[in-house]
Amino acid sequence: MTTEAAAHDAAQPEAAEEAVETVAEQGVESEGVPSPTETAAPAEAPDDEDRLVEEGEIAGDYLEQLLDVLDFDGDIDLDVDGDRAVVSIDGGDDLSKLVGRKGEVLDALQELTRLAVQQATGDRSRLMLDIARWRADRRDRLARLGTEVANRVAEKGGREALDPMTPFERKIVHDAVAAVDGVVSESEGVEPKRHVVVIKTS
Incomplete structure (x- = not known):
């Protein structure tokens, strides 16, 4: 590995952590993080469970891009619990950084994800995001x-x-x-x- 490549690899965790902190503190997208406004245009909303499944799929796509930009690995699971979509991220290393102190980073990411869903569907979302089973x-x-x-x-x-x-x-x-x-x-x-x-x- 060249000196330049080694320096790049060493800088990745710090860059990811800075991006996560920006999300938590400012509640806006970090540089390179997909903006909620970049999601698909609103479409006619389906009913009940189908609508919640659609919310989960939109959220899953958004979070997959976000994890890629922040250089985090994790498995995304979609579910419906009562009257809300539930998206869980688990299985990756250092996911606790995306939870933060008392779930502060997780809450910020949940709000960003809800905004992405709302932008795509035109409806306010009550979606719940869990990372590394913190909420569970x-x-x-x-x-x-x-x-x-x-x-x-x-x-x-x-x-x-x-x-x-x-x-x-x-x-x-x-x-x-x-x-x-x-x-x-x-x-x-x-x-x-x-x-x-x-x-x-x-």
Whole structure:
């Protein structure tokens, strides 16, 4: 390998990391990253599941280009969960860099992907993006937390407040609490400090 080639290979990880940081901090496409406006023009939207499948396919194409530009490897899986398309990226090295601290980079990439889908379909997207199972693992932890707190409040009484969470995270906790008898859960506060409170009913 020539000195010039070696220097190029050494610079690739740093360039990719800088691009990811730009996406997270600015919420816009990095240099070379496909712009959401470069997707296909809006077409007539199909119904229900077909529409969600189409959203997933558009998102998959966009993310495949993005991974290529950022020089990351990963397998893209498309699915439909209830009323939203779900796109998962897994299997590649260093995918945690695309998740970031507390999922901040992942959230930024999800918003960019939703914008790409909206540009192509003309409809607002609720698509969910997961990378390296970060959201799936987070869902499992929150469900366990909700169950543990609900059981504790049911046994000891009173009420217990949890840390602030996103609307999606709060729903996971609410669902877990609803499965435990003798307690209810409510959301209190104002974003971004809105949180779940678990209360004994009797």
